[in-house]
Amino acid sequence: MRRRISGRRNRGYIIEQLLISLAVCAFLIPVAASIIAILIRSVSADYTAMDETAIAQLRHVIAVSDDFECGSSELQFYHHGTRQRLHLVNGNLVLTSPGTQIFLTNLSDISFSEEGGIIYLHYAHPEQETQCRCLGHV
Numbered sequence: 001m002r003r004r005i006s007g008r009r010n011r012g013y014i015i016e017q018l019l020i021s022l023a024v025c026a027f028l029i030p031v032a033a034s035i036i037a038i039l040i041r042s043v044s045a046d047y048t049a050m051d052e053t054a055i056a057q058l059r060h061v062i063a064v065s066d067d068f069e070c071g072s073s074e075l076q077f078y079h080h081g082t083r084q085r086l087h088l089v090n091g092n093l094v095l096t097s098p099g100t101q102i103f104l105t106n107l108s109d110i111s112f113s114e115e116g117g118i119i120y121l122h123y124a125h126p127e128q129e130t131q132c133r134c135l136g137h138v
Contacts, residue, residue, distance in 0.1 A: 047106070047125055054093075054103040055121070055133050058086075061095070062119065062136035070114040075135075086112075093123065114138065 061079060069076040074087035084097045093104035104110075109124045117138045124130040 047128075051104060051131070055135070058095075058103050058121075059136055068114070068119060068138050070112050070119060072111050072113075075112045075119065 061084075062077070065077040065079040065084070067078045074085055076083065076085050078084070079097070082097050084095055086093065086095050086103075088094070088107060088110045089096075091105070091107050092102045093107060093110060095101040095103060104123060106125055107123050108126045109122075109130065111122045113120045113122065119135045119138060121133045121135050122130055123133075
C-alpha cells in the first residue's frame with residue numbers, strides 16, 4: 001500500500017512567502033519614514049499660521065463687543081450682553097464667560113495695552129520674541 005506524502009505547505013513557510021513579506025516590508029519602510037519626518041516637522045512648532053487664524057477670529061469677537069477694560073494681563077468686555085474675560089490660563093489665551101474658548105496656545109507671556117483707542121495684544125511663545133498685534137478699536 002502506498003502512503004500519501006502531504007504537501008510542502010503543511011510543514012511551514014516556504015521561501016516565496018518569506019520573499020513576498022520582505023518585499024512588502026521593503027515597500028512600507030520608506031513610506032513610514034516619510035510620515036515620521038512629516039510628524040517631526042509638525043511637532044516642531046511654527047506658530048505663524050495658527051496664530052494668524054486665532055487673531056483673526058479674536059478680531060471678529062472684538063469688533064462686535066463694547067465697554068472694554070484693558071488690564072496688563074487681561075482684557076474684559078461685553079459681547080452680546082455677556083461679560084467676557086480674555087486672559088492667560090496654563091499657557092493658553094482663553095476667552096471665558098459661561099463657556100471657554102482657546103485662541104492661542106503654548107504661550108510664555110501675554111499682555112494687553114490700549115493706545116489711542118486701539119487695543120494691542122503682546123504675546124510670546126517659549127524661546128521666541130514677543131509679537132505685537134492690533135486687536136481692534138475701542
